Amino acid sequence: MAAKRRRPAGKGAGAIGCAPFFVLIVVALIIQYWWVLLIAVGVVALTVALVRSTSGPARPAKVPPPPRPQPVVAPPRAVPTGEDLTAQLRAHKRISRVRDMQEWDYEWIRLAHPGKSVREVNDIANTHFARGRSIGINWGDPSAP
Template sequence: MAAKRRRSGGKGGGTMGCAPFLVLIVIALIIQYWWVLLIALGAVAMTVALVRSTKAPARPARVPLPRPQPAVAPPRPVLGGDDLTAHVRAAKRAGRVRDMQEWDYEWIRLSHPGKSLHEVNSIANTHFARGRSIGINSGDPSLG
């Protein structure tokens, strides 16, 4: 004979149980107390952030850059006697030579009217490199 299987009383056919009612109650609580849930989530997020930041390795300390010192030219030695006289004479001679070279440059520029500034500069540089000047010793470097 075939044995009859019995169904248990808890698993009745077609009964839904109380699960849908529990879901509706949970949804109603979420709708009513949404601000409490937001505060709780914020507290959890802050706690997680604090725990992670304390477990992170320490950052190296920033070393401030040294303050830049003003650039000051070293003091010139104080000249006296013969050194001072030689220095003044050399300065006067350099000033005269510079003035004559400026005059020579203008003379070269005027004597070559069709040349560009680059060509005039190269002519003047070769002229000055040979030690020549129109205004000093009539252009003869051996007399200087």
């Protein structure tokens, strides 16, 4: 059987067809009736302007966005004066002295029990401090003045 040969569609005469004639006819009509096209464009523009300018339902007023929250700032602390300052300084001095004595007591208990673990030394020190004793204050006797 012999295979038929096909021609590509894009090659040869007749590929363009009658499109150039239609383009020439359209251009000729535009040139001859330009005033009709101008009037049609004007009527469309006037109609669009009238539709946009007519009063439709009232648009809602724009609501301004709420103001941004301001960061919270703690109020300034009152500066202690006079007797308040004296009492505060005395309390701080007493607390720091007790803390220093407890640290000294803890070291003394740790040296007095060299074979004990840290947990056992802490238990001994906590029972010692719970009884109100301190080696550095009154030699550990809570009854002494």
